[in-house]
Amino acid sequence: MDRLTGTLTRMGFVSQLDSAAEIYGLDTLLLVNLQVSRFGWLNNGLGVSLGDKVLHRVARRLQKTFPGALSLGRLHGDHFALLFGPDIDRDEVVERLLDFSQRPIALEHEVIVLSIRIGVADREARADSAQTLLHSAEVALHRAKATAAKVVHFDASMVREATDIFRLENDLRVALVKNxxxxxxxxxxxxxxxxxxxxxxxxxxxxxxxxxxxxxxxxxxxxxxxxxxxxxxxxxxxxxxxxxxxxxxxxxxxxxxxxxxxxxxxxxxxxxxxxxxxxxxxxxxxxxxxxxxxxxxxxxxxxxxxxxxxxxxxxxxxxxxxxxxxxxxxxxxxxxxxxxxxxxxxxxxxxxxxxxxxxxxxxxxxxxxxxxxxxxxxxxxxxxxxxxxxxxxxxxxxxxxxxxxxxxxxxxxxxxxxxxxxxxxxxxxxxxxxxxxxxxx
Known part of the structure; x- marks a missing residue:
């Protein structure tokens, strides 16, 4: 378990994702990856201690908002993941997440309104493994951050585009750093x-x-x-x-x-x-x-x-x-x-x-x-x-x-x-x- 939030670690989340895939089948699962935007600046501006309390509060709210989720994990830093089983309404999950993000958090005389980005992967990802499904949600989240969108649903073209963009940016960075x-x-x-x-x-x-x-x-x-x-x-x-x-x-x-x-x-x-x-x-x-x-x-x-x-x-x-x-x-x-x-x-x-x-x-x-x-x-x-x-x-x-x-x-x-x-x-x-x-x- 993650000591800070009481949720699963990345390893624990992937383990439960594997188990859920065996029980329900990968093509019936819905995986949502979300990030608290600009969390590093919160740490810098208000302090790491308050930032940790915000993450703890986010985890508690996610647990209360989605008591029926199969798994909730903190993958790393300010990234969380939610796993849902069959018959879940994808649009309802997204709507509740957006509503969740707009509710202010009051901590130590500070009132904080969160901004989140969401990446969603489901049967349309055509994943052949639990890791692939998780990666698909992470690719969708990356697209959301890159385009300043609140929510992005994964499709296969994103992997090709992400690879092309990575190569372009990496070539540019190497060229500039070296010269x-x-x-x-x-x-x-x-x-x-x-x-x-x-x-x-x-x-x-x-x-x-x-x-x-x-x-x-x-x-x-x-x-x-x-x-x-x-x-x-x-x-x-x-x-x-x-x-x-x-x-x-x-x-x-x-x-x-x-x-x-x-x-x-x-x-x-x-x-x-x-x-x-x-x-x-x-x-x-x-x-x-x-x-x-x-x-x-x-x-x-x-x-x-x-x-x-x-x-x-x-x-x-x-x-x-x-x-x-x-x-x-x-x-x-x-x-x-x-x-x-x-x-x-x-x-x-x-x-x-x-x-x-x-x-x-x-x-x-x-x-x-x-x-x-x-x-x-x-x-x-x-x-x-x-x-x-x-x-x-x-x-x-x-x-x-x-x-x-x-x-x-x-x-x-x-x-x-x-x-x-x-x-x-x-x-x-x-x-x-x-x-x-x-x-x-």
Whole structure:
């Protein structure tokens, strides 16, 4: 048994999975693999002791929620697995898990709302062994994490795709780790480029800002997503070089943007990696030099960091210094990390970006899912407003979503409903035409 949670260990779970396969047959079993998202940041931000208590509470809740499960195990770290026998309703299991994840956990004066990813494997996996069924659920969970989906059901194509992606990423990592000049070469050859996604103000009918998003067009590997190369840049210590390039190019672009029909010029929002905040003086020098070289007004620069970066206790002074320059500070992925309200209140912040995971189910066909999504989104927006932080709602893809969230008091939106990330060459036309777009007030 796992000492921390009182559930089965991975070895014990696999043993019971083998037994269940012999009794019921593999093709009758349902295996669900779930992970508590970003649990490492909870440990960093609130402490390992509290993190252990969260895992213990998760295990107890799973036991109470699914008393009829054949097995429950903690496979490792923040990964759990549930095994169900014949005649179980797969959709009902998933719905109950999603409901389970939205119930807050109160521990030691902290209120924590979990975020989980779920991978599901059943007869469609066509598994020929217990290990294969478990692996199928793990592949589905990996796909859920990679695509930011809440739930993924396994199908055979995922194994082939996972193998291809692994080989591509591994080749890239090996190339970059062995040769740090690869990124320098890419910068010199202008293989990196920026796209800009608008953040719109529906109340004032204007573009509030453009978020700068880096892309890499590799000469042999094609378009490489930032989720692949940014972690590698952090790993080999080149994030400062890459980050400085992004700041310089984004500020240069913003300095060229014309005023919109209201007479205002949009700001530019630039992401800063948590690893960059390890050297606050370098960040300040990078921001100051970018503003000085490009002539961009400080009030038109927004520095964006993820909520997980707040795990560091040394962040207040660097953020205050950024604000003292006249720039704004925006907190990304708000509501998905594990920062305490006390820490959020103490940090010098201007904006909070409401994560797209809150928006996805606002107009879901299921009334219960829709109700919960709306109540949770409204609560997160209200929390930001109580902390005097202006909410920016990410991931809006439909007018219905905009209408719902705007009724909660939000006016700033970002998402494909308004525009995909655009090359700089298209921004002038977008600014000119935006006032003609139909946006909800």
């Amino acid at each position: 740090k000049n690869e990124l320098h070469r890419a910068l010199h050859n202008e293989e990196f480029f920026l796209c800009f996604q608008p953040i719109v103000d529906i109340a004032r009918r204007r573009v509030h800002a453009f978020e700068a998003l880096i892309r890499w067009r590799h000469p042999r590997r094609g378009l490489i997503p930032p989720a692949t190369f940014v972690p590698v840049a952090e790993q080999i210590g080149l994030m400062d070089v890459l980050g400085a390039w992004v700041f310089r190019m984004a500020c240069q672009a913003a300095a060229r943007w014309p005023a919109d029909p209201t007479g205002d010029k949009p700001a530019v929002s630039i992401n800063v990696s948590p690893t960059q905040f390890a050297e606050p003086r370098l960040i300040m020098a990078m921001i100051q030099s970018s503003l000085a070289e490009t002539g961009l007004e400080p009030e038109r620069l927004e520095v964006e960091l993820t909520e997980n970066a707040l795990a560091s206790d040394d962040l207040r002074q660097p953020l205050q210094s950024i604000q003292d320059l006249g720039c704004a500070v925006s907190l990304d992925d708000f509501g998905t990390g594990y920062s305490s309200i006390t820490k959020l209140q103490a940090m010098p912040l201007d904006y909070v970006k409401i994560d797209r995971s809150f928006v996805n189910d606002l107009c879901a066909p299921c009334p219960e899912a829709r109700r919960k999504a709306r109540e949770l989104t409204q609560a997160v927006i209200a929390l930001g407003q109580v902390l005097s932080l202006v909410p920016i709602v990410e991931g809006t893809e439909t007018q219905d979503q905009v209408d719902v969230v705007s009724s909660f008091g939000a006016t700033l939106f970002q998402g494909y409903h308004f525009a995909r990330p655009l090359p700089e060459s298209e921004l002038d036309d977008y600014l000119t035409n935006f006032s003609r777009c139909e946006v909800s007030e």
